[in-house]
Amino acid sequence: MILRDSNISDKHAATGNCQLISRFGLFVACGLLITLSSCNDKISPAEISKEKPTLYPDYIGVTIPATIAPLNFKVKEDYTSIDAVIEGHNTAPIHVQDAKEICVPADKWAKMLSDSKSDSLRITVSIKQHDKWKQYAPFSIYVNATPIDYGLVYRLIAPGYEVYSKMGIYQRNISNFDQSPVIENTLIPGSCVNCHSFRQSNPKDMSFHIRGKIGGTVLISDGKTNLLNTKTDKTMSNFVYPFWHPSGKYVAYSVNNTHQVFHEARGKRVEVGDAASDVVVYDIKNNKAISCKLLMQDSIFETFPSFSADGRTLYFCSAKHQKMPAQYSQVRYNLCSIAFNPDNGTFGDRIDTVFNANAIQKSVTFPRPSPDGKFILFTLVDYGNFSIWHKEADLYLLDLKTGNTRRMDEVNSDDTESYHSWSSNSRWFVFSSRRMDGLYTRPFIAYLDENGKAGKPFLLPQKDTEYYDRLLFSFNIPEFITEKVNVNIPELEKLLEAPAKQVTFKE
Amino acid sequence: MLLVATFICVYTLLKSSWVRASFVLLSIPLLYWLAGGAFLLLPLVAILLEIVRKEMKAIPLVMFLLGCIALSYALPVLSKTYLLQYPMRQALIGVNFFRFPVNIPISIGLIGLLIVFIPIALRFIPIPKKRNRKILIYTFQLVVLLLGGYLFIHEAADMTKEEVMAYDFNVRMRKWDRVIKLADKKAPSSPLSVTCLNLALAKEGLLAERMFNYYQNGVGGLLPDFTRDFTIPMIAGEVYYHLGFINTAQRYAFEAMEALPDYQKSARGVMRLAETNLINGNYDVAAKYLHLLQLTFYYRGWATNALNTMKDEKLIAQHPEWGMLRQFRTKEDFLFSEGEKDMMLGVLFRQNQTNRMAYEYLMAYTLLTKDLNHFMQYIPLGRSLHYKAIPTSYQEALMYVWIKTNNDPSKEIPYPISPLTMQRMKAFENVSPNQSNPDPGQFNEFTNTYWYYLLFRK
Numbered sequence: 021m022i023l024r025d026s027n028i029s030d031k032h033a034a035t036g037n038c039q040l041i042s043r044f045g046l047f048v049a050c051g052l053l054i055t056l057s058s059c060n061d062k063i064s065p066a067e068i069s070k071e072k073p074t075l076y077p078d079y080i081g082v083t084i085p086a087t088i089a090p091l092n093f094k095v096k097e098d099y100t101s102i103d104a105v106i107e108g109h110n111t112a113p114i115h116v117q118d119a120k121e122i123c124v125p126a127d128k129w130a131k132m133l134s135d136s137k138s139d140s141l142r143i144t145v146s147i148k149q150h151d152k153w154k155q156y157a158p159f160s161i162y163v164n165a166t167p168i169d170y171g172l173v174y175r176l177i178a179p180g181y182e183v184y185s186k187m188g189i190y191q192r193n194i195s196n197f198d199q200s201p202v203i204e205n206t207l208i209p210g211s212c213v214n215c216h217s218f219r220q221s222n223p224k225d226m227s228f229h230i231r232g233k234i235g236g237t238v239l240i241s242d243g244k245t246n247l248l249n250t251k252t253d254k255t256m257s258n259f260v261y262p263f264w265h266p267s268g269k270y271v272a273y274s275v276n277n278t279h280q281v282f283h284e285a286r287g288k289r290v291e292v293g294d295a296a297s298d299v300v301v302y303d304i305k306n307n308k309a310i311s312c313k314l315l316m317q318d319s320i321f322e323t324f325p326s327f328s329a330d331g332r333t334l335y336f337c338s339a340k341h342q343k344m345p346a347q348y349s350q351v352r353y354n355l356c357s358i359a360f361n362p363d364n365g366t367f368g369d370r371i372d373t374v375f376n377a378n379a380i381q382k383s384v385t386f387p388r389p390s391p392d393g394k395f396i397l398f399t400l401v402d403y404g405n406f407s408i409w410h411k412e413a414d415l416y417l418l419d420l421k422t423g424n425t426r427r428m429d430e431v432n433s434d435d436t437e438s439y440h441s442w443s444s445n446s447r448w449f450v451f452s453s454r455r456m457d458g459l460y461t462r463p464f465i466a467y468l469d470e471n472g473k474a475g476k477p478f479l480l481p482q483k484d485t486e487y488y489d490r491l492l493f494s495f496n497i498p499e500f501i502t503e504k505v506n507v508n509i510p511e512l513e514k515l516l517e518a519p520a521k522q523v524t525f526k527e
Numbered sequence: 528m529l530l531v532a533t534f535i536c537v538y539t540l541l542k543s544s545w546v547r548a549s550f551v552l553l554s555i556p557l558l559y560w561l562a563g564g565a566f567l568l569l570p571l572v573a574i575l576l577e578i579v580r581k582e583m584k585a586i587p588l589v590m591f592l593l594g595c596i597a598l599s600y601a602l603p604v605l606s607k608t609y610l611l612q613y614p615m616r617q618a619l620i621g622v623n624f625f626r627f628p629v630n631i632p633i634s635i636g637l638i639g640l641l642i643v644f645i646p647i648a649l650r651f652i653p654i655p656k657k658r659n660r661k662i663l664i665y666t667f668q669l670v671v672l673l674l675g676g677y678l679f680i681h682e683a684a685d686m687t688k689e690e691v692m693a694y695d696f697n698v699r700m701r702k703w704d705r706v707i708k709l710a711d712k713k714a715p716s717s718p719l720s721v722t723c724l725n726l727a728l729a730k731e732g733l734l735a736e737r738m739f740n741y742y743q744n745g746v747g748g749l750l751p752d753f754t755r756d757f758t759i760p761m762i763a764g765e766v767y768y769h770l771g772f773i774n775t776a777q778r779y780a781f782e783a784m785e786a787l788p789d790y791q792k793s794a795r796g797v798m799r800l801a802e803t804n805l806i807n808g809n810y811d812v813a814a815k816y817l818h819l820l821q822l823t824f825y826y827r828g829w830a831t832n833a834l835n836t837m838k839d840e841k842l843i844a845q846h847p848e849w850g851m852l853r854q855f856r857t858k859e860d861f862l863f864s865e866g867e868k869d870m871m872l873g874v875l876f877r878q879n880q881t882n883r884m885a886y887e888y889l890m891a892y893t894l895l896t897k898d899l900n901h902f903m904q905y906i907p908l909g910r911s912l913h914y915k916a917i918p919t920s921y922q923e924a925l926m927y928v929w930i931k932t933n934n935d936p937s938k939e940i941p942y943p944i945s946p947l948t949m950q951r952m953k954a955f956e957n958v959s960p961n962q963s964n965p966d967p968g969q970f971n972e973f974t975n976t977y978w979y980y981l982l983f984r985k
Contacts (some may be wrong), residue, residue: 025787178785180782180785182782183755183781183782183786184785185784185785185790186790188612201612203612203680204612205792206611206612206613206617206622207612207613207614209614281862281863282774282775282778282863283774283860283861283862283863284772284774284857284860284861284871285856285859285860285861286773286774286807286808286809286856287807288774289774291777345862455810457812457814457815458809458811459809459812460812460815477628485842488817490818492819493794512907514668520780
């Protein structure tokens with residue numbers, strides 16, 4: 021790859037003149053000039069297209085934070101060379117030319133973004149076909165000044181069925197391309213690691229599960245790591261889907277009796293559903309799971325709990341009990357809420373329906389209140405609660421002030437949009453989508469302004485533009501983190517050698 | 528092992544003790560990276576040989592020994608701390624060196640011991656000076672190597688698994704005639720071999736005609752139940768694929784691949800994922816798999832051809848396998864049910880009544896489960912397949928049902944049964960007229976009939 025400043029040819033010409041002292045110098049200079057002239061294929065386009073290029077990944081018109089890693093890309097066409105000129109605010113343009121892809125130098129990119137906050141980048145792309153350059157119409161990338169968190173944590177897992185191979189929970193610094201494992205299931209052969217969760221993106225409060233012969237729920241809180249046995253005689257299963265209380269004193273979990281079945285016709289693959297489910301809240305200090313009759317009704321499926329920003333409301337999804345799996349397509353979850361008193365860990369005496377999805381023959385999954393308390397972002401599907409296997413799954417935004425709910429057309433696609441989480445300042449959200457190939461889930465990040473209007477989302481950038489093509493893992497449960505996660509693996513291994521701490525239950 | 532043995536060989540050829548020690552200490556990290564836990568053999572041999580050689584003085588020898596121990600201990604510990612999230616045992620053995628990281632065969636341990644033992648033993652065996660004696664010793668070594676190698680392989684190999692692998696390989700290569708030849712040569716003994724054979728018979732249009740010519744172990748030999756391993760789903764998936772259960776074939780390939788104990792992926796599995804996605808019209812996902820296969824040596828050409836075919840719907844429709852399977856796959860959605868395979872086969876055949884394999888598997892299912900009521904229900908469905916004659920196994924079942932249900936001797940069976948089948952039925956009846964506990968030995972000439980299966984297979 022050749023990286024060039026726009027005035028690089030002049031610089032080299034001047035350098036060459038100064039060094040023409042001896043024959044050897046002349047020889048070297050000529051050689052250098054010949055080499056540079058062949059590399060510095062000056063863009064004199066034979067064709068200037070009015071169309072914008074079709075990029076892979078599609079970064080045209082996206083809104084990005086000023087600290088994001090370079091958005092490397094290529095054009096979805098055959099070519100022998102690709103050239104891009106990236107122009108920002110008060111910065112020298114970045115000129116990149118390569119045979120395969122545009123990989124922007126990180127330092128220049130970072131400076132350009134920093135200088136272009138609240139402005140936009142203008143990118144002109146050309147490709148060389150049959151020895152002729154074709155220049156596309158320039159496009160913009162919007163640089164939003166609102167800061168974004170340090171990084172993301174996600175699970176990488178093959179989008180399979182019942183059997184799982186290697187998987188792990190990984191963290192990624194989104195201002196560069198560094199990814200490192202938080203925990204991999206290779207540490208405990210035969211195990212599954214899942215459902216990582218943080219208190220409002222704070223990695224010091226974390227929960228995740230290790231399932232298998234050895235395992236439990238790992239809870240990191242107040243600087244301590246605990247391994248919990250969360251199955252009690254009053255609850256149907258171990259803790260499953262988590263959500264931290266903003267105070268850090270509680271974590272809400274669902275308990276689920278989950279089954280999966282498999283479709284035979286094309287277009288559908290897997291159906292995951294609960295034959296029963298309830299919601300409990302784990303009191304960390306007292307090591308107790310607490311709940312109430314309203315959250316543990318036999319006639320109702322309760323799942324996907326989440327706390328409001330003030331911690332005084334517990335949201336969850338609620339559906340009328342159906343016979344499973346026979347009536348899997350009849351299960352429709354509403355978004356409901358119940359009051360919660362964090363001072364004494366008690367619940368209100370009534371359940372409110374916040375969004376009646378059943379009335380429109382739809383089903384709500386993953387309600388996620390924004391940390392600023394203004395919105396709830398959720399996924400809507402035709403039925404059931406396992407939205408990742410539903411092509412129709414889309415993101416919806418509920419404005420808690422007005423009570424209005426709208427489909428987020430600016431971020432949705434024709435394929436699945438499923439899990440999502442907020443940045444700590446509520447201005448960015450990350451969501452998983454299958455829009456790239458219909459199967460492998462990829463993380464997209466979008467900006468959301470105070471009025472609830474989102475910018476065009478961008479795919480989490482990777483150093484190599486073919487990274488996602490080769491990757492046989494899905495990005496599962498992308499969560500923002502404000503700083504690096506630190507799970508002490510030797511400490512965890514020691515905990516795993518002893519019986520897990522038993523959680524008790526109190527109604 | 529071979530790599531470590533090579534390093535040991537190089538070590539033994541070095542003259543200077545300092546060079547030898549340096550070579551060992553530098554090779555330990557390299558071998559740990561290249562050969563995993565087998566690297567331990569080099570310091571082990573080196574320490575023992577240096578003690579035997581007595582060329583090093585005490586202090587350098589102790590330092591060398593401590594260096595070897597420190598390096599051998601530190602490498603796995605450092606790898607585990609900074610690079611690998613694996614148990615300590617796995618960090619010591621190394622990652623990605625053995626398909627079965629849990630069970631390392633004793634034979635590998637024995638080879639390791641030999642690698643240590645031989646160079647030390649050689650120190651004590653005098654080198655022959657006479658030419659004749661040298662030739663004699665070399666010949667002896669060669670004989671021991673060949674004979675020992677043969678016996679070792681013969682004893683170490685599991686011939687039942689070898690048989691399954693032979694059947695599976697031919698199924699994978701679509702060499703149906705070879706599968707049948709294997710069965711003709713030696714009757715398949717394992718359930719998976721029977722599965723392969725039944726599939727080959729069906730693909731050759733012989734299942735209904737000849738399936739009871741071979742040992743049948745019930746529905747397990749027709750459509751094995753799913754298990755969480757990398758063998759059964761791969762083979763069972765072949766059957767589902769050729770029947771037209773494309774989603775199930777895809778799932779089985781995926782699951783088999785995920786079940787690989789060393790966390791690797793299988794090119795064969797990826798190939799099946801590409802095929803099933805291509806048939807289902809999921810071209811982006813299919814292309815992802817095909818591009819990966821283009822990076823392999825054996826599958827590159829196939830993947831490139833598949834990518835070219837995928838560009839044109841007409842080419843897919845004309846493809847002898849994919850085009851046909853597109854016609855056979857189910858349009859009507861239903862949920863896979865392990866306990867209702869006959870129902871699934873029925874739905875599949877109902878949607879495309881030219882899917883002969885689905886019909887014959889449905890009928891085979893009823894025969895193998897001895898469900899003759901459903902067999903009789905389904906017999907008329909076969910009309911759409913325009914058989915020239917009713918296949919032998921069906922004739923035998925029809926005759927059996929007729930004899931058991933018809934009370935009027937003047938009536939003739941309302942199906943065109945061949946005279947040979949009728950004669951054999953009579954002969955069969957004569958051997959065992961309503962015996963409550965018949966002796967199988969009396970029915971040796973009927974082992975290739977459905978009646979024999981009905982009577983003696985549980």
